[in-house]
Amino acid sequence: MKQITAEVTLKVRFSETDAMGVVWHGNYLKFFEDAREHFGQVHKMEYLDVYNNGFFTPIVKSEINHKAVVYYGQEVKVKARLIYCAAAKILFNYEVINLTTNEIAAIGSTMQVFMDASSRTLTLNKPDFYSKWENNQLWENV
Amino acid sequence: MKQITAEVTLKVRFSETDAMGVVWHGNYLKFFEDAREHFGQVHKMEYLDVYNNGFFTPIVKSEINHKAVVYYGQEVKVKARLIYCAAAKILFNYEVINLTTNEIAAIGSTMQVFMDASSRTLTLNKPDFYSKWENNQLWENV
Amino acid sequence: MKQITAEVTLKVRFSETDAMGVVWHGNYLKFFEDAREHFGQVHKMEYLDVYNNGFFTPIVKSEINHKAVVYYGQEVKVKARLIYCAAAKILFNYEVINLTTNEIAAIGSTMQVFMDASSRTLTLNKPDFYSKWENNQLWENV
Amino acid sequence: MKQITAEVTLKVRFSETDAMGVVWHGNYLKFFEDAREHFGQVHKMEYLDVYNNGFFTPIVKSEINHKAVVYYGQEVKVKARLIYCAAAKILFNYEVINLTTNEIAAIGSTMQVFMDASSRTLTLNKPDFYSKWENNQLWENV
Numbered sequence: 001m002k003q004i005t006a007e008v009t010l011k012v013r014f015s016e017t018d019a020m021g022v023v024w025h026g027n028y029l030k031f032f033e034d035a036r037e038h039f040g041q042v043h044k045m046e047y048l049d050v051y052n053n054g055f056f057t058p059i060v061k062s063e064i065n066h067k068a069v070v071y072y073g074q075e076v077k078v079k080a081r082l083i084y085c086a087a088a089k090i091l092f093n094y095e096v097i098n099l100t101t102n103e104i105a106a107i108g109s110t111m112q113v114f115m116d117a118s119s120r121t122l123t124l125n126k127p128d129f130y131s132k133w134e135n136n137q138l139w140e141n142v
Numbered sequence: 143m144k145q146i147t148a149e150v151t152l153k154v155r156f157s158e159t160d161a162m163g164v165v166w167h168g169n170y171l172k173f174f175e176d177a178r179e180h181f182g183q184v185h186k187m188e189y190l191d192v193y194n195n196g197f198f199t200p201i202v203k204s205e206i207n208h209k210a211v212v213y214y215g216q217e218v219k220v221k222a223r224l225i226y227c228a229a230a231k232i233l234f235n236y237e238v239i240n241l242t243t244n245e246i247a248a249i250g251s252t253m254q255v256f257m258d259a260s261s262r263t264l265t266l267n268k269p270d271f272y273s274k275w276e277n278n279q280l281w282e283n284v
Numbered sequence: 285m286k287q288i289t290a291e292v293t294l295k296v297r298f299s300e301t302d303a304m305g306v307v308w309h310g311n312y313l314k315f316f317e318d319a320r321e322h323f324g325q326v327h328k329m330e331y332l333d334v335y336n337n338g339f340f341t342p343i344v345k346s347e348i349n350h351k352a353v354v355y356y357g358q359e360v361k362v363k364a365r366l367i368y369c370a371a372a373k374i375l376f377n378y379e380v381i382n383l384t385t386n387e388i389a390a391i392g393s394t395m396q397v398f399m400d401a402s403s404r405t406l407t408l409n410k411p412d413f414y415s416k417w418e419n420n421q422l423w424e425n426v
Numbered sequence: 427m428k429q430i431t432a433e434v435t436l437k438v439r440f441s442e443t444d445a446m447g448v449v450w451h452g453n454y455l456k457f458f459e460d461a462r463e464h465f466g467q468v469h470k471m472e473y474l475d476v477y478n479n480g481f482f483t484p485i486v487k488s489e490i491n492h493k494a495v496v497y498y499g500q501e502v503k504v505k506a507r508l509i510y511c512a513a514a515k516i517l518f519n520y521e522v523i524n525l526t527t528n529e530i531a532a533i534g535s536t537m538q539v540f541m542d543a544s545s546r547t548l549t550l551n552k553p554d555f556y557s558k559w560e561n562n563q564l565w566e567n568v
Contacts, residue, residue, distance in 0.1 A: 018157060204451060211484075
């Protein structure tokens with residue numbers, strides 16, 4: 001398995017908490033999104049790069065496993081790991097660390113596919129621009 | 143002043159509450175949106191009708207005045223009033239009633255303008271399809 | 285395996301769409317929540333019943349598999365299935381059907397545990413009020 | 427009139443856009459919240475400080491005026507200005523600047539009151555801890 005990583009630090013918004021006083025479980029998908037976008041910035045493959053090449057990369061699967069709560073006022077670090085796939089898929093794993101308690105708050109994953117932006121049809125092979133980008137990355141073997 | 147009204151009943155989502163145990167203040171704009179969309183359905187002027195006539199109607203101003211809280215598990219009734227404007231504007235007033243307590247939870251308003259969907263420029267006159275629709279409504283004098 | 289089901293029909297909010305023109309993937313967890321709450325109403329085991337018995341039931345795992353998109357203006361039906369668990373867990377499966385296209389838009393699941401509301405510690409056995417409720421349900425064998 | 431200010435830079439989340447391809451109007455209240463929380467950090471008067479002194483400061487009024495759109499991928503700067511009030515109120519004005527276009531995207535305001543956290547009743551006089559804090563600030567005359 002080989003991977004590329006990036007991590008981002010976030011402050012929890014009050015509006016992201018719920019009546020149990022903790023971050024509402026569904027908002028972790030926003031944290032994953034933030035980490036994915038940050039990854040895109042760091043590694044030069046942003047949503048708009050994908051779009052300008054004629055593609056969307058919709059999420060077809062997502063999963064969250066909650067390990068500990070995050071309260072309002074706490075900061076989290078979200079680590080995104082892109083896992084290399086031979087198929088035309090983009091697989092990220094995530095780790096959300098509560099920086100106040102040093103606990104892992106959640107782990108999760110998302111799977112994206114390539115869709116032609118104009119026809120909105122699935123692309124079965126990796127687009128060239130993406131394969132080229134993959135080849136230029138320094139993958140870490142794990 | 144003349145108006146047309148419609149009202150909708152909503153159940154508060156758990157994800158709409160915050161750490162104070164009540165509906166997060168910003169979510170009232172979603173309640174207003176629900177009431178506006180319901181109004182569109184009832185009076186046959188939906189977002190997609192507007193869009194199919196070549197227009198967007200972005201919100202340029204919104205205001206919320208909170209009078210009482212809404213707790214999770216409570217139902218609200220949202221009343222939308224379209225106020226007739228001579229200018230090319232869509233003005234709604236809203237009233238959010240907590241059906242559990244019979245209190246007014248909030249009042250508010252939104253202002254929309256007409257924007258040409260392809261050029262994304264402001265339209266200074268009411269589009270014909272909209273004027274025609276206005277003429278066919280039974281306005282209530284208040 | 286035995287199950288109890290309930291289903292609810294929802295209209296997609298404009299604010300739930302994203303720049304691809306479809307429902308943002310994370311908002312399906314709100315649809316799941318709506319279905320779960322509706323299930324609670326129908327089968328008389330609501331969030332507040334749980335809370336009044338001294339418990340929270342936080343979500344510890346959630347999963348969404350997207351099969352087709354849902355556009356603004358479309359209605360969805362969300363079917364929630366409570367799957368009987370011997371352990372002190374609440375497992376729901378969900379199916380989101382796009383009523384405009386009759387396609388399955390997504391399937392998914394959530395897992396909840398029982399937490400003592402005052403001590404915020406995990407409860408390893410099913411609380412009595414919940415076992416009693418389970419015994420009174422008409423489970424469907426599948 | 428006298429004021430204290432703070433400003434924060436934010437990246438727009440994909441999930442914050444809508445089907446018009448721009449930030450959904452209601453999400454500006456989240457930007458205001460971010461600016462308010464950042465203000466609290468900078469000037470040492472955070473939500474949790476208020477809470478630990480026995481108070482909530484719920485928002486009783488908010489207003490947004492939209493001047494220009496913000497697209498996904500653009501950064502915004504949000505400037506929060508606390509305006510001094512003799513009454514027991516917290517009044518913020520906001521300015522959202524689209525850093526990509528240098529346009530003002532929106533201006534707005536929020537009004538908060540002091541509520542006793544345990545009794546959930548309104549406090550008509552400024553709490554002591556807050557008056558003390560006000561006295562220690564360097565207000566700018568405008």
